[in-house]
Amino acid sequence: QVQLQESGPGQVKPSETLTLTCTVSGGPVSRGGRYWTWIRQRPGKGLEWIGCIHHSGTTFYSQSLKSRVYMSMDASENQFSLTLTSVTAADTAVYYCARDAIAAAGEFDFWGQGTLVTVPS
Amino acid sequence: QSVLTQPASVSGSPGQSITISCTGSNSDIGSYSHVSWYRQYPGEAPKLMIFEVSNRPSGISNRFSGSKSGNTASLTISGLQAEDEANYYCNSFTVSDTRVVFGGGTKVAVL
Numbered sequence: 694q695v696q697l698q699e700s701g702p703g704q705v706k707p708s709e710t711l712t713l714t715c716t717v718s719g720g721p722v723s724r725g726g727r728y729w730t731w732i733r734q735r736p737g738k739g740l741e742w743i744g745c746i747h748h749s750g751t752t753f754y755s756q757s758l759k760s761r762v763y764m765s766m767d768a769s770e771n772q773f774s775l776t777l778t779s780v781t782a783a784d785t786a787v788y789y790c791a792r793d794a795i796a797a798a799g800e801f802d803f804w805g806q807g808t809l810v811t812v813p814s
Numbered sequence: 815q816s817v818l819t820q821p822a823s824v825s826g827s828p829g830q831s832i833t834i835s836c837t838g839s840n841s842d843i844g845s846y847s848h849v850s851w852y853r854q855y856p857g858e859a860p861k862l863m864i865f866e867v868s869n870r871p872s873g874i875s876n877r878f879s880g881s882k883s884g885n886t887a888s889l890t891i892s893g894l895q896a897e898d899e900a901n902y903y904c905n906s907f908t909v910s911d912t913r914v915v916f917g918g919g920t921k922v923a924v925l
Contacts, residue, residue: 756912798907801860
């Protein structure tokens with residue numbers, strides 16, 4: 694059974710950089726065609742796809758966040774990370790990491806529990 | 815403003831069937847079979863309920879079914895139970911640079 698666990702700071706100051714890490718257990722991130730994904734949910738709002746990464750290094754990012762987002766992977770640690778620069782209060786959200794079962798097509802079969810990141814206004 | 819449009823809320827009595835719609839465009843739902851549905855309880859992570867329009871992951875009750883017609887996908891919950899009360903989200907692969915888009919979510923209430 695694949696399990697994902699997000700880790701990172703609970704609070705980031707405006708204009709600073711947010712970095713979150715997702716640690717995967719139960720299977721290697723470097724196997725197969727699966728993409729490893731970040732999704733966020735602002736308080737009381739819906740889900741927003743941020744982007745995803747494949748172990749080959751291929752990444753896809755949301756058009757709306759593309760200029761501020763970077764994703765990386767450390768296969769030796771079975772982890773992948775999200776970096777979001779120049780954060781504002783609008784980036785306050787629960788951030789989830791998830792596994793996309795089929796080639797970055799949006800079929801998220803395993804999720805982390807989520808981590809709340811607050812950016813004070 | 816979500817790319818995919820879902821009703822804000824749907825309700826039904828125990829035992830009834832309800833259907834949640836998810837309307838997109840020719841850039842997403844209308845052109846691809848990568849439509850998924852998720853159930854989310856408050857304070858929890860979403861859970862995959864349907865993938866590829868109408869397929870259920872292992873362990874998901876056959877009370878949940880999915881379909882698609884044109885630019886609209888639908889999730890039907892039959893034999894509504896109290897435990898079905900939750901938020902439901904659809905998503906789809908899209909041809910745009912943003913590869914995956916979500917609906918705004920539908921709150922299901924069991925009366």
